[in-house]
Amino acid sequence: MFSIPSLDAVFNAVPPQYDDGRVQQQVLLSREFSQLFPETIYGGRQVLWWCPRCATPWWQADHRLFVLRLSPEQAAYIGHQLHAPMRQDGTFHELPMRICPDCLGAVCVIDTYPGRLGTQILWHTLPDATSTSSRPLPTNLGLVSTTERRASARDALPQAFLFAMAEQTPRESAWSLAQMGDAMLTWQRDLPGELDAVAWQLRWGERTLPPPRADECEPLGAAHLARLAYLIEPLPGMSWQGFLWQPPETLSNALFTHQPLVLLHAALLPQAEPTSIFHLYTLWQRLLPRVFEAAQWDEPLA
Template structure:
């Protein structure tokens, strides 16, 4: 005889198709961020952030589609769509924190590779000229930013930078570095559910990872550069440059990974100024504190 033993069995039921990894990730993200976190046609997820610097909510779908400094009505509209917990007055109980692109001067997209230890970070500086909009929110909002962007130390960074780090699983052990690079640029990514784990990985990169040696690296190929150009299209005179790097396994062991690590560094730079492996490594180490700032990751306690 069919029987429901309690209401808990209904409201805490396992979602349909929970054995699918993508569904599991959806559930974990919803619990982590207290909102639905739906996927978009652009390959990202919708998320409603709170910027602690300008004290306003902002909405993001991917690195090209976001709306900043939402009005109360806009935030309530999006929050309702995403099932974010709201009070009766339309304000939110709690939203995940991320410095908004307008305050940061760049879009910082932090993703993980589900099912393995790995992180992909895209840093894309905003143009100096931007437009504002006070129009009501439409069903297809585009990039909306504010003006008064002043030059600062961030101008010394490349317009765009991509860093990726991923475990090379056993079935990928026979792959070349170039093949792993293609995989890292095309593998499914998702905004992280375990933010502390990602912060710990990047602290390891910042403090433990030594400069690369030439015999551990190889330059990015045409297929890699084409994929990067899809993420951020170069302006005339600019081009993506980068390299793939397999550090010694002793360094992977320091991160307690079971498999070898592969890293990818790439930056959008002037085409007439070829870069070096060490220069790109140095650029990324200088940019890392800005990534921690964007994600509001504090120094871990001893």
């Protein structure tokens, strides 16, 4: 007769198809953050975060939709759907921390590429209350923020920035930089099972990578720019500009990888002000401390 020894044996069991990378990632995410992290139809995941600045939970419903300032009842409802561990009074044992878009003034989406060393970070500045007439979307959940809102012209940093770094596997060794760029913008991404691993990669980049040389780079092509415009549509007079960069293999070896690395830098900037490779690199270096702030990572040491 078939019997189940305990409920723990059910909830902690290895699920079917565990050899599939997506299933493994789902299990790792659930164990790391004690949530289901269900995928959305657009490839993102639902996450219930805790903002240490305003001390309230907020819900990342997708890459472009965020529900902020949740009441205890709303947070408990969403937490129940995501199977986040709750006490009897409806409060949570612990939620992963991320500064909410309202406190940060921007949306910061941090992903990894499954199956390889690699990171993609999308930063999108949100307007302040006095620089736009847009209003929060009506909802019975709370304040909703979307990445379609306009950025303030007074922001010193670009309206949007995308940084990506990925290993080039032996199977991809014959690919051109343009082909790697296509892949980096279309590969299935996921929230990392361990956010500290992303912080370590970024610390390495901040400390080790010198400014790019022109002979190591090439500008983004039309297909790359179209993909970026799909992520965040440029306003009139704005356009995506960027480049692909393959640093020398000696720098890749410093990251303890035997595979070459490819980096992508892109920013949403005024069309009338064409930018340079060095300027985009400098913009990313200026933005990096704010990414660490958003994710509550320690600043890179000098």
